[in-house]
Amino acid sequence: MKHTGFRIAVIGAGAIGQTFAESLLQGSIGEIAFMDLREKPDFLSDERYGRLTSIHELVAWRPNVVVECAGHNAVTTIVPSVLREGFDVVLSSVGALANPKIRTALCSSAVAGGSQLVPIAGAVGGIDALSAAARSGLTEVMYTGRKPPRAWSGTAAAQEVNLDTLTSQKVIFAGTAQEAALKYPANANVAAAIAIHGLGFEKTRVTLIADPAIRLNCHEIYAKSRSGELRVNMSNEPSPGNPRTSWLAALSLQQTVLNKVLGAQWAA
Structure with a gap:
């Protein structure tokens, strides 16, 4: 139609x-x-x-x-x-x-x-549940983004780690959602979306990982509130035109x- x-x-x-x-x-x-x-x-x-x-x-x-x-x-x-x-x-x-x-x-x-x-919610699910949980009072929100090394090419990680020779996973960032979104503008939109609907940029904890053992872009959310706990795990195909973002x-x-x-x- x-x-x-x-x-x-x-x-x-x-x-x-x-x-x-x-x-x-x-x-x-x-x-x-x-x-x-x-x-x-x-x-x-x-x-x-x-x-x-x-x-x-x-x-x-x-x-x-x-x-x-x-x-x-x-x-x-x-x-x-x-x-x-x-x-x-x-x-x-x-x-x-x-x-x-x-x-x-x-x-x-x-x-x-x-x-x-x-x-937009972007490459992760569970945003509606996170927003709902926030109404009862969130006490903790953590996001872990795990992508293959080539997804971090051209980012700040490439200046700190030899992405071409990685043989095991490497944490390339650990900090707040605000720090992650500003340091990795092309890779941390998910962290920002989670922060907006949850505890905010300064209280949302973020870990970003380059992992040569995986092919897909993986996203994990953990949130704790008075109404319960939320766990979301997703594995997404990278965008056909840009491996730094999920399809x-x-x-x-x-x-x-x-x-x-x-x-x-x-x-x-």
């Missing part, structure tokens, strides 16, 4: 943006236009996609929802303007919220524009937008 009239503007045409758009087009979910301020990627030569080159063009196109999947810089430089213009934004780079100044700027922009910022992250983005589409139809 084609959801005619529903417009989706996507900021960023990288691996997640491409996977997200391809998935939605297969389901005939309205129109999609990309805003990417870099030199035009070959991907955008596809006539199925529109192209927006500025905030002014995005505003004039009047999307029903704007999707960010371009990284922390876009969250800082583009998303606040979009929110102030009154457009809801689905946020993929959830780790950017670890910076208190960015959180404040986004909240202020959303209030000014009467818009909503919607962070499920793009699918989570797709589902979040689909919920917006269905919500708009229900309201109509």
Whole structure:
């Protein structure tokens, strides 16, 4: 069923943006236009996609929802303007919220524009249960992210560990969710999502591991509250275009937008 009239503007045409758009087009979910301020990627030569080159063009196109999947810089430089213009934004780079100044700027922009910022759950499940448990009072939240060494290439870990010669698992980070999200912006969005829905960035404990014995990206959550204990374990295929992120992250983005589409139809 084609959801005619529903417009989706996507900021960023990288691996997640491409996977997200391809998935939605297969389901005939309205129109999609990309805003990417870099030199035009070959991907955008596809006539199925529109192209927006500025905030002014995005505003004039009047999307029903704007999707960010371009990284922390876009969250800082583009998303606040979009929110102030009154457009809801689905946020993929959830780790950017670890910076208190960015959180404040986004909240202020959303209030000014009467818009909503919607962070995705990303590559992990159990977020709804974690949010519910928080209502009874969380006392402990821990997240462990375990990925093969190549998933940490190009990150701070590559400066500290020889990822090519690892023969056993290596803890590359242990600290708070805030520290993890700022040090590993492309790898710790899950830690940020858990922090937002749980104890916050400073009280959520995070361990990141490079493990040559595994192929999938593995996520573990442990939370303790007055209502009980929560344990979530997931093993995700890496994104076909970017081994640093899980395929499920793009699918989570797709589902979040689909919920917006269905919500708009229900309201109509």
